[in-house]
Amino acid sequence: MLVSMRRSESESSPADESAVDYDHDAVVPVDPQKSRWERSWPTVACGAGLFSDGYLNGVIGQVNTILKQLYGTAYTSSPAQSNVTAITFAGTVIGQLFFGYVSDHYSRKWALMASTILLIIFAALSAGSYGAGGSLGGMLAALTAWRFLLGIGIGGEYPAGSVACAESMGELKSGHRNRWFIMFTNVQIDAGTILSSLIPMILVLICTEDHLRLVWRLSLGLGVIPPLSLLYLRAKLDEPEEFKKESMKNTSTPWLLVLRFYWLRLSVVSLIWFVYDFSAYSFSIYSTQWISVILGDDTSLWKSFGWGTLVNAFYLPGAIAGAFISDWIGPRRALYTFVFLQGCVGFLMAGLYGVLDKPTNIAGFVVIYGIFLSLGEAGPGDNIGLVASKTSATAIRGQYYAVAAASGKLGAFVGTYVFPIIQKNAPGGAESTRGGQDPFFVSSSLCLSSAALAYFMLPHIGQDTITTEDIKFREYLEAKGWDTRQMGSKEYQAGSSSSVDVMRNKKAVEPEEQV
Numbered sequence: 001m002l003v004s005m006r007r008s009e010s011e012s013s014p015a016d017e018s019a020v021d022y023d024h025d026a027v028v029p030v031d032p033q034k035s036r037w038e039r040s041w042p043t044v045a046c047g048a049g050l051f052s053d054g055y056l057n058g059v060i061g062q063v064n065t066i067l068k069q070l071y072g073t074a075y076t077s078s079p080a081q082s083n084v085t086a087i088t089f090a091g092t093v094i095g096q097l098f099f100g101y102v103s104d105h106y107s108r109k110w111a112l113m114a115s116t117i118l119l120i121i122f123a124a125l126s127a128g129s130y131g132a133g134g135s136l137g138g139m140l141a142a143l144t145a146w147r148f149l150l151g152i153g154i155g156g157e158y159p160a161g162s163v164a165c166a167e168s169m170g171e172l173k174s175g176h177r178n179r180w181f182i183m184f185t186n187v188q189i190d191a192g193t194i195l196s197s198l199i200p201m202i203l204v205l206i207c208t209e210d211h212l213r214l215v216w217r218l219s220l221g222l223g224v225i226p227p228l229s230l231l232y233l234r235a236k237l238d239e240p241e242e243f244k245k246e247s248m249k250n251t252s253t254p255w256l257l258v259l260r261f262y263w264l265r266l267s268v269v270s271l272i273w274f275v276y277d278f279s280a281y282s283f284s285i286y287s288t289q290w291i292s293v294i295l296g297d298d299t300s301l302w303k304s305f306g307w308g309t310l311v312n313a314f315y316l317p318g319a320i321a322g323a324f325i326s327d328w329i330g331p332r333r334a335l336y337t338f339v340f341l342q343g344c345v346g347f348l349m350a351g352l353y354g355v356l357d358k359p360t361n362i363a364g365f366v367v368i369y370g371i372f373l374s375l376g377e378a379g380p381g382d383n384i385g386l387v388a389s390k391t392s393a394t395a396i397r398g399q400y401y402a403v404a405a406a407s408g409k410l411g412a413f414v415g416t417y418v419f420p421i422i423q424k425n426a427p428g429g430a431e432s433t434r435g436g437q438d439p440f441f442v443s444s445s446l447c448l449s450s451a452a453l454a455y456f457m458l459p460h461i462g463q464d465t466i467t468t469e470d471i472k473f474r475e476y477l478e479a480k481g482w483d484t485r486q487m488g489s490k491e492y493q494a495g496s497s498s499s500v501d502v503m504r505n506k507k508a509v510e511p512e513e514q515v
Helices: 036-047 050-071 080-105 108-127 136-171 177-183 186-207 209-235 241-246 255-295 301-313 315-329 331-356 359-390 394-424 433-457 465-479 490-494 499-506
Strands: 002-004 027-029
Touching: 036 136, 036 177, 036 209, 050 080, 050 108, 050 136, 050 186, 050 209, 050 301, 080 108, 080 136, 080 394, 108 136, 108 209, 136 177, 136 241, 136 359, 136 394, 136 465, 177 186, 177 315, 177 359, 186 209, 186 301, 186 315, 186 359, 241 394, 241 465, 255 359, 255 394, 255 433, 255 465, 301 315, 301 359, 315 331, 315 359, 331 359, 331 433, 359 394, 359 433, 359 465, 394 433, 394 465
Parallel strands: none
Antiparallel strands: 002 027
């Protein structure tokens, strides 16, 4: 059975000519014997692990608030306050780059399994952090170390999980593929982020504020459940067919040719991801603190977490709506449209901050701030991973995606350090009106810059861009004299002939048939 591909966008990018003119009328073979679940579960198993990223990165904001309440200046005046919240990003960058290489040169499946096991082990160890002799410094040092190693496991989910998720979409119905990818990548991150504030709120209500040590440890320990629930499904995975046919695991990668072909596109994708994560993760981590400042010191902790949950809930409508919009108008157009609108709302938020930062206006703050976050999810949140996974060839997709995603986490890492500095150096200090306004001014300016980059520099991306990108890359390599018969697994190499011609023949258009 063959499914005809429809054009999902009409525009093309004025830049990066090698990236445009995709064949949007391509066809993809679909096994008629497979049920919808059989075609879908690899996408679910590969992508849903990013729930752990949302939960484990988000929950540290609530844990940070609890640690401040428990230990006061002994915690806030130590480097641990910044390290505990930010060190995971450093580990994530290392994990992304390492597993990006492993997933391209060895195995998508086993890179994914390794990252899953790391998540399980170090989420549990984080919850059990303990200092020698019960010392606070030792406990915080242990927590910092476990969070760093946890970050390496989170990093593996990006190049191994998201890339395999994108490569598994070929068996899904044309016109629906982008939403499936987004539902099991970015929507999972957002769902994890919502629970990262909801679960601590519930635990505070159950345990009361007299047992906050139990609350923060349980909040971290429950992060073991999501990766553990995926372990069985992931053990059943096979390598994606695209990876079997197009990988360079059995030959040397022609890096000079790769860089010549992809350097501009990768730079643009990386910069957009850096800007998005700079704002998104920093706002996520510090939103609870802002709400606590607005509500005042006398507000109970569970109420502060509850308002944080409501704020985080605004991520989900934007992410879910954006998943469908990405199929309807295309990832590039969705990205630049919504990130532009996010910048506009951010400037509005900054202008009204003097009114909104009052306890009586907390609902207005949450709604406008929530719209700001929701637009970010519908734009770069949903689409930047999709763009990164579709704008490179399968042979180097893991490393390409890893570099782009690592740039994002570098932005998140920088943002978590820069935001407190921006607030501290604002006229009047961090708790003044300017201390709240300035992060929104900075973030909104960066949003508008991202919109311009996406509009002028990103290529057009269709439903079948992964397959057509592989053909374009093979054509480029062959034009430069590189023998593409070296690509693929040993089984594919044994039956390989003139690769580009064969691949084009396999994409011959046949009458459309619905799945």
